[in-house]
Amino acid sequence: MNTAPARWLSDDEQRIWRSYLHATTLLEDHLDRQLQRDAGMPHIYYGLLVALAEAPQRRLRMTELAMQSKITRSRLSHAIARLEKNGWVRREDCPSDKRGQFAVLTDAGAEVLARTAPGHVAAVRQALFERLSPEQQKALGEIMQIVAEGLQPGDAGADLPWLR
Amino acid sequence: MNTAPARWLSDDEQRIWRSYLHATTLLEDHLDRQLQRDAGMPHIYYGLLVALAEAPQRRLRMTELAMQSKITRSRLSHAIARLEKNGWVRREDCPSDKRGQFAVLTDAGAEVLARTAPGHVAAVRQALFERLSPEQQKALGEIMQIVAEGLQPGDAGADLPWLR
DNA sequence: CTCCGTTTGTTTAAGTTTCAAGAAGAGGCT
DNA sequence: AGCCTCTTCTTGAAACTTAAACAAACGGAG
Secondary structure, eight states, rough: OOOOOOOOOHHHHHHHHHHHHHHHHHHHHHHHHHHHHSSSSOOHHHHHHHHHSSSSGEEEEEEHHHHHHHHOHHHHHHHHHHHHTTTTTEEEEEEOTTOOOOEEEOOHHHHHHHEEEEEEHHHHHTTTGSOOHHHHEEEHHHHHHHHHHHHTTTTTTTGGGGGG | OSSOOOOOOOHHHHHHHHHHHHHHHHHHHHHHHHHHHHHHHHHHHHHHHHHHHSGGEEEEEHHHHHHTTTTOHHHHHHHHHHHHHTSSSSEEOOOSOOOOOEEEEOHHHHHHHHHHHHHHHHHHHHHGGGGGGGHHHHHHHHHHHHHHHHSSTTTTTTGGGGGG
């Protein structure tokens, strides 16, 4: 229950918020379609492969991968099951913690990434970076950094030197 | 087929893009949870009720509602079916076009909106506007406007009733 | 008027995500 | 050792989204 006077959004704020909603849903749909068509998987799954490709030994613990990707472990479990069925990822037991599992990028997975990354990058570039001035790009980065930090306090300053 | 040299993202661009992905997924999850808890529906469904509430006669043709909300007609069809089951929306035949359907906000739907809007606005405010300077808010609006326009050319400032 | 391509909205099935519950190991405490 | 609690990851069912196929109605051309 909230006794404070419910403050609505100003006209400016409403415009900004709606632009945000439109742009983010359109962009997500756009990239999802692009990747579904060219790589046979949705955007999030692609992100999982990227995270694995960048990790040492091409492998990550399930929990760490889930956190990096901002998804629940449950969702990750299903997702990895699917990627495993595609032969792009394989699971390995963790020797030091018998509860643990590693998700490991297979050669086939790396190959899919190598084949589809250029097209995806091009799509991102064309939909976002090519349309924004350098100042706007910089502002966007700062804004999104602030928003993310606000919603997930604690993972920030750790490895983000540019935020001070 | 693309013969151009596949240009990867620069370090700066990568940081910006990752911040974007993190922030947008976190914010979407955050608002989805908030609305699921307080209003019993996901964010998109809430947006449909808002669109109807703002429309003349509290009603919109399915196609128009789908376009305003940036979703497919198929998805809308399912969504309205669910909202109808909740008693928040009802369908009405269009007299002038026998294929057409109106989605109409019911009193119960309006009541749900009135009850839950303040909490939702507060969540948006707290997660976004309270953390950004006026300049950043302005920049965000411009950036998102550009991105949306790029992905859906033709619906720009043209018809935005909320634009007053 | 009939034909033909388009628009409107729904439906089915397959895939994805969420939620709640649960199995199993880790780790501490007595 | 036994017990308790937390963490890790998985499972199954329900909800949601997507893609493709579809029926019905529209509307223009011949």
